[in-house]
Amino acid sequence: MKQAGKLTSADSGSVAGGKQEMSSARCRSVKESTSTLDLQAIRYPSQAPAEDPLLWFPRAVGKLRALWRALTYPFALFGKGAWVHYSCHISRSAAPYIAIGENVNLAPDVRLDVSPVPGADPPVLILEAGSGMQRRCMVSARNRIHLMKNVMFGFSVLVMDHGLDDDESTDTAGRSHETRGGTIRIEEDCWIGCGAVITCEQGQLVIGRHSVVGANSLITRSIPPYSVVAGNPAMIVRQYDFLKEKWVLGCIRPMAATDPRQPDPPAKASADVCACESDVPGSAGEVSRGVR
Amino acid sequence: MPRPIHETRSDSEDRDGFFSRILTKLNSLWVSATYPFARKGRNMSLHYGSDISRRLAPLIRLGNRVEIGNRAWLSHGWEDNEIKITIDDDCRIGARCTISAKNSIHIERDVILGSDVLLIDNNHVYEAVTTPISQQGTSAGGRIRIREGCRIGHGVAILCERGELVVGRNCVVSPGAVVLRSSPPDSVLSGNPARVVQRPIDIVASAGQQSLSPSKEA
Numbered sequence: 168m169k170q171a172g173k174l175t176s177a178d179s180g181s182v183a184g185g186k187q188e189m190s191s192a193r194c195r196s197v198k199e200s201t202s203t204l205d206l207q208a209i210r211y212p213s214q215a216p217a218e219d220p221l222l223w224f225p226r227a228v229g230k231l232r233a234l235w236r237a238l239t240y241p242f243a244l245f246g247k248g249a250w251v252h253y254s255c256h257i258s259r260s261a262a263p264y265i266a267i268g269e270n271v272n273l274a275p276d277v278r279l280d281v282s283p284v285p286g287a288d289p290p291v292l293i294l295e296a297g298s299g300m301q302r303r304c305m306v307s308a309r310n311r312i313h314l315m316k317n318v319m320f321g322f323s324v325l326v327m328d329h330g331l332d333d334d335e336s337t338d339t340a341g342r343s344h345e346t347r348g349g350t351i352r353i354e355e356d357c358w359i360g361c362g363a364v365i366t367c368e369q370g371q372l373v374i375g376r377h378s379v380v381g382a383n384s385l386i387t388r389s390i391p392p393y394s395v396v397a398g399n400p401a402m403i404v405r406q407y408d409f410l411k412e413k414w415v416l417g418c419i420r421p422m423a424a425t426d427p428r429q430p431d432p433p434a435k436a437s438a439d440v441c442a443c444e445s446d447v448p449g450s451a452g453e454v455s456r457g458v459r
Numbered sequence: 460m461p462r463p464i465h466e467t468r469s470d471s472e473d474r475d476g477f478f479s480r481i482l483t484k485l486n487s488l489w490v491s492a493t494y495p496f497a498r499k500g501r502n503m504s505l506h507y508g509s510d511i512s513r514r515l516a517p518l519i520r521l522g523n524r525v526e527i528g529n530r531a532w533l534s535h536g537w538e539d540n541e542i543k544i545t546i547d548d549d550c551r552i553g554a555r556c557t558i559s560a561k562n563s564i565h566i567e568r569d570v571i572l573g574s575d576v577l578l579i580d581n582n583h584v585y586e587a588v589t590t591p592i593s594q595q596g597t598s599a600g601g602r603i604r605i606r607e608g609c610r611i612g613h614g615v616a617i618l619c620e621r622g623e624l625v626v627g628r629n630c631v632v633s634p635g636a637v638v639l640r641s642s643p644p645d646s647v648l649s650g651n652p653a654r655v656v657q658r659p660i661d662i663v664a665s666a667g668q669q670s671l672s673p674s675k676e677a
Contacts, residue, residue, distance in 0.1 A: 216495050219513040276530070297593065302532070303555065317591035319583070322557055323575060323614075356591040361557075361577050361616055377592065379585050382577065382616040383637045383651050393588060397637075399651045407588055414586060 229253040242267055243290040255279065264289045264308075268296035268316075278305040284347070287311065300324070301361075311350040318353050321361030321382065326351060330368035354392065360384065377407075394418075482507040497542055500525055506554075522547040528554035528574065535560040547607070552576075561600040570605050573613040573634065578603055582620045606644065612636070 232253035237245055240262040246269035251257065254275045257265070261281040271294045273279075283291040292308045298318040306312060309329040329348025349367040353359070354376035362383040365372070373389045380386060381397025381404070390396055393407035395414075403418040486507035491499050494516040500523035505511065508529040511519070518535055520542055527533075531552050535543035543560040546552065547567045553574035558564055561581040566572070581600030585592045601619040605611070605626045612634035617624065619639075626632070627644030636653040647657035 216513050216516060219493070221489065297591070299593075302530075302557075317593050319593045322577060323555075356593070358583055358585060358592040361579075362575070362614060377585070377588055379592070381637070382618060383614065383635055395585075397652070399635075 244268065246271060246296060252277070264291040266290040266293045268294055268298070270297050271295075272299040274300060274302045274304075276303045277301075278303075280305065280307045282309065284309050309348050311352075313350070313352045315353060315355045315357075315376075317356050319358045321359060321363070323362045324359050325364045325366075326353075327364075327366045328372075330366060354378075360397075379405075479507075496521055498522075500548060503527075506531070518543040520545045522550065522568070524549050526551040528552055528556065530554055531556040531558075533558050538562070553613075560603075561597065563602045563604075565602075565604045567605060567607040567609075569607050570609045570611070572611045573615070575614045576611050577616040577618075578605075579617075580619045580624075582618065606630070 244266040248270040256278040300320040330346040360382040365386040375392025379395040384401040395405035498520035510532040584595040606628040608629040633649040
């Protein structure tokens with residue numbers, strides 16, 4: 168309702184006209200649907216049209232291919248009820264570094280690009296139970312990307328735990344133009360919106376539990392739990408206040424308080440608010456040792 | 460005024476390969492012959508990789524000369540038997556577009572959606588902090604209407620959580636924008652969240668400086 172109010176104040180003439188047209192169009196559509204022309208639209212629930220028979224063959228082939236992959240690829244873990252669509256790009260050599268938990272669902276065209284740096288302990292990519300990815304998501308893992316339980320991804324999300332760099336001195340393991348990178352952990356119940364980009368060039372990036380990332384936003388820093396972020400670069404737009412027990416606009420505490428790249432992060436900055444077991448993010452020294 | 464798409468397209472253009480075009484032609488013939496759309500236009504071009512389910516077709520209307528690209532996905536819910544997705548004449552839906560309607564998404568004449576465009580008229584509910592977001596379902600949602608002649612760039616997300624979102628006539632939405640609110644006609648939108656960066660009066664003024672107006676040339 169608030170949004171509707173804003174919209175009329177912004178451009179009352181055209182939008183109000185649009186509304187009238189819209190309502191009349193709605194009336195028209197209802198009228199048309201009751202006429203004989205659109206009988207099929209009305210009849211729908213009792214007579215659902217059958218699926219296109221041309222799709223049976225590719226679907227059968229796709230199912231077989233997905234089963235073949237689930238049974239023969241050497242995944243570090245392949246949980247019960249997990250389903251990887253046949254059109255996902257997962258190479259067989261990367262499978263030992265991927266752990267897929269129970270009921271994980273990977274939609275068509277998801278690309279899991281996993282090639283761990285030497286010294287990274289497998290599994291490098293962990294998808295815990297109940298998490299899932301929508302179409303065209305891409306994950307590029309070098310060190311570690313950890314999706315905890317019930318994480319939801321929208322369409323076309325990119326998660327990358329390393330950056331791109333022209334500096335040859337940062338070159339590791341013969342990979343040119345890639346920085347060493349950091350680790351990414353997306354905690355329970357998060358929802359990553361469509362088209363979001365999550366990159367971590369160094370340190371540890373943590374998206375706190377039950378956070379929401381808006382569409383097309385760019386995440387390069389950690390996000391405290393129970394917050395809604397959006398924009399490029401992403402800013403906190405809403406946060407859950409446990410004292411008032413409601414979502415409040417804006418940021419309760421500054422985002423930098425939980426930034427892992429701060430040399431001396433305030434201890435338990437987020438733990439007192441959210442009452443969740445999030446450990447203090449790792450410092451830069453930890454990264455240089457290549458731990459996690 | 461943007462011209463209709465079928466006039467701007469040249470015949471010598473070969474955007475896809477030869478076989479790809481034949482497959483697309485066959486697919487459009489098959490789909491328009493056998494799918495029970497609420498309305499289907501003539502000369503539709505539906506790419507063979509586009510994802511339109513036959514089960515959802517009764518609540519979708521497609522106009523004449525509609526083009527739908529590879530991996531474009533139309534989906535909608537079944538709350539009531541209203542028409543959910545309407546795509547009017549001469550629209551072009553780019554590759555990998557996602558149109559997901561819970562209430563109604565209406566794309567009017569001559570609209571071009573670039574690739575990777577996202578149109579969703581509902582949202583996930585996340586307010587309950589003790590339940591996972593994936594188990595909280597979707598919100599009631601609103602309605603999206605894109606007026607005629609709009610140009611929507613690559614990767615644009617148009618999201619409507621409630622109320623009615625109208626992108627005005629002949630708007631241009633620049634790539635990567637996130638449109639959350641209605642916009643006036645003839646404007647240029649950009650940014651995340653999208654704002655009007657150019658008003659119609661600016662466009663008229665700049666056109667006059669570039670001596671594009673016929674009166675000055677004469």
